[in-house]
Amino acid sequence: MSTIPDDVRADRPAGDGSAESVVDRGDESAEPVVDRATDEVPEQLSLLEDDYARRILSVLAAGPHRGRELAETCECSRPTIYRRLNRLEAAGLVGSELRIDPGGNHCKEFFIRRNTVEVTIDDGSLTVTVRSTDR
Numbered sequence: 001m002s003t004i005p006d007d008v009r010a011d012r013p014a015g016d017g018s019a020e021s022v023v024d025r026g027d028e029s030a031e032p033v034v035d036r037a038t039d040e041v042p043e044q045l046s047l048l049e050d051d052y053a054r055r056i057l058s059v060l061a062a063g064p065h066r067g068r069e070l071a072e073t074c075e076c077s078r079p080t081i082y083r084r085l086n087r088l089e090a091a092g093l094v095g096s097e098l099r100i101d102p103g104g105n106h107c108k109e110f111f112i113r114r115n116t117v118e119v120t121i122d123d124g125s126l127t128v129t130v131r132s133t134d135r
Contacts, residue, residue, distance in 0.1 A: 042128040043091045044117060052076055053084045057112065060094065064111040085110055092130055 047053045055074040059065060067085065071078045088094035095113035100106045113132065120127040 042126060043087070044093065044128045044130050045119070045126075047084075047087055047091055047093065048117070050084065052080055053088060056081065056084055056088065056110075057093065060110060060112045061115070064097075064109045066099075066107050066109050068107075070110065 052074065055076070056070055059070055059073050065073070067078060067081055070076075070085070071081045074081065085094060085096075089096060089110075093112070093114055094110055096108045096110045098106055099109050114130045116131050118129045118131070120129070
């Protein structure tokens with residue numbers, strides 16, 4: 001069973017001064033995400049087992065990227081990248097912003113939302129807490 005609050009978002013700078021605008025950042029709290037399981041491996045841990053997800057996280061650790069850039073850098077197909085990004089977002093590890101350039105084109109830019117994973121084993125359950133240490 002996974003508990004991920006709807007209002008969980010990480011702080012990010014509003015932009016780099018370029019003409020692009022941010023359309024959707026969502027709420028900006030950096031509350032930890034906690035996943036407690038007794039029968040299954042928590043989603044955050046199963047994602048860290050996945051080679052593609054680890055590659056994506058490694059690239060995003062250097063800074064925000066668009067999906068197409070991630071596909072090129074990680075040498076993966078775009079569908080593979082977007083499937084992993086969807087799972088990483090749902091698990092609270094990655095966030096995204098919709099960017100619009102002056103020409104009206106838009107795309108999502110992905111970034112690390114939480115960069116610390118803590119695993120606790122207690123009373124027969126495995127608890128994974130994911131939080132940001134950037135504050």
